[in-house]
Amino acid sequence: MGAVLTFDQARQPADKSRADAWADAWAVAAAVCDPEVPVLTIEDLGVLREVRIENGRVEAFITPTYSGCPAMNLIALNVEVALEEAGFTNVKVTSVLSPAWTTDWMSEAGKAKLAAYGIAPPKGKAGRRALFGEEVVACPRCGSADTAKVSEFGSTACKAHWRCRACAEPFDYFKCI
Helix, strand or coil, X not given: CCCCCCCCHHHCCCCHHHHHHHHHHHHHHHCCECCCCCCCEHHHHCCEEEEEEECCXXXXXECCCCCCCCCHHHHHXXXXXXXXXCCCCCEEEEEXXXXXXXXXXXXXXXXXXXXXXXXXXXXXCXXXXXXXXXXXXXXXXXXXXXXXXXXXXXXXXXXXXXXXXXXXXXXXXXXXX
């Protein structure tokens, strides 16, 4: 697992066999990819919030990147199927809306994957300035800061469409929310 996990560590079982089962369930759920940005796992995105094993039930908790995200049903189904294929039974996936997801929950590894994939990752911390301020977004292809927003919405609602004036390439920017 290696990464810093976003779960409440107090809920991790103390006994070794239960802790191993929990770690296995977390790893399986964490490896599920986002269907809209397939280079990112739901752990990279910070969408996977918690995994619990109680009374023989495995429950994974996920938070949508924004209210009404069309990918959430598919993510929930993929988590459920992945856990069942890994041998877990009595699986439940629960969507949690509070606290609301923020790009602050994305891992640094996830942001690096976005850039390598050609999507400019969110910069800095989320806040009002991120939504309403003027942003300088570096081109993920050539690194130039000479870029311009073309549209507030890109290939998905959580991305904006930008264009690089230096290399003339269009690109998506994962909005800082």
